[in-house]
Amino acid sequence: MLIFFLRRLFSTCICATQKIPLRKSSFLKVRFWIIPVTLVGVYCLLSLPAWTLWARDVSQEVQQMREALFDETREGPVHLPDWALKTSGATIDLQRTSSSYAWEESWLCRAFWCFYSPNPPDTILQPDVSPGQCWPFQGSQGQVVIWLPARIQPTAITVQHIYKAVSPSGTVSSAPRDFTVSGVDEEGEEETLLGTFTYDVGKEALQTFPLKEELSRAFQYIKLFVQSNWGNPEYTCIYRVQVHGKVASQTSSQEPRDSLRPLLNKN
Template sequence: MGNTVTCYQEKKSLEIERPDFALYSKGAKVINRYTSETFELWPPKWYQRLFAQISGHGVLRGKSPITAISPDTYVGQCWPFPGREGQLAILLSQPVYVTAVTYDHVSKDAGFDILSAPKDFEVWGIIDDGIGGKTNQPDNNGYEEEFIESRVLLDSKNFATMDDSSPLRHFLGRFIYDINGSPVQTFEISNQILKSNKPIKAIIMRVLGNWGKPLYTCLYRFRVHGDPVNHDENLFLSTDKQEL
């Protein structure tokens, strides 16, 4: 499993002819408890840090993780987390059989610091077992945390501990984002994994390293593609190219 790396498909165009079930504007949510903290840059001197703690000024805070499931990918429009390892947990807009994921980053030609881009990452699915509430219930604010908590263990860094021993967790692949390739790279789920495909309600993108930026890693956009579990629902069957 650890050596499973699926090659990406370069896109000549930024249009992806597939619906994105991790899109915030279509109902997907960030599960904050299982998502890394947002990077903050504090002043270097102790008295400056003290002033910042008291006043709330002088600290540069990154954009929220919702940025990573939103369509804008302009330079700087990304979610940073501290260090080279971290994760993004997403409650999908609806349960799907995941067939591919896409990661978007700013183009290397933009002259921006490309080293903060993720390099190695794993994708895990949390299986929809039909138990619990629905994602579109506004009065059920804590459901997503409860749903994941019953299926995921946390390590000392508050990262999700994933393995194949639980029937409610599904490994979807380990991938490499190539900063020398297209800014938008789609990673297909392997045929071997697709043979045992399960309906997925939540996704955890676990970043294992970036391209050389020790201070932080920045995620521009992560997408999830697949087939809806309920094929009678046509809400998400159109492509998301209007959202790019």
């Protein structure tokens, strides 16, 4: 039907131009433009479904990107309190935490004489998870010890990285993979294993892992030990860590004691 309609339309245009009393030169000009205009119209009609599919694919990609960016800005499960939040008083025990990765020691920085100060470990205690706002440490193994503002009976821990789609390098090989969570006493001589987990980069960027609640113990120090990452041989990046749980005793003071505070970097 479409081809028949186009043929009738083309014939009608030719007949109409023949009935118009024009000079020979004007008639040739009109007939010259009828053929390419008709061909363009046929091409547009035939390719309309392809353009529609292309526009739909682009719209879906934009929607997926918006959802990814929205997920990156979420602060996590709203029904679980986060005790490892810097604004709530949580800090990093630097004496028992791995050193930050020195970017100037990489071969790329040595080649171009670049100098970059890495983000401090307490970056993981803040809700900003924009690309690059992470704490890097050397190699694929490292640990961080978080000092909580009160003695908490931990029930779950949340670890967050970024999606591959929004990564500046186009990869998430620096994301942590296998890790353990332990409760640590104040002197650091005794550790209680609370769970062994795997962060899967193929799932959601924000992943919550339940801890062993049958221990019924409270801790003010939580240790996260990363055993491996997703392939980056130089460094591992942690974007955010959240500690969920219940206060050990409602009658005990939740205010941190200065004598128990770890040594902090004065940045």
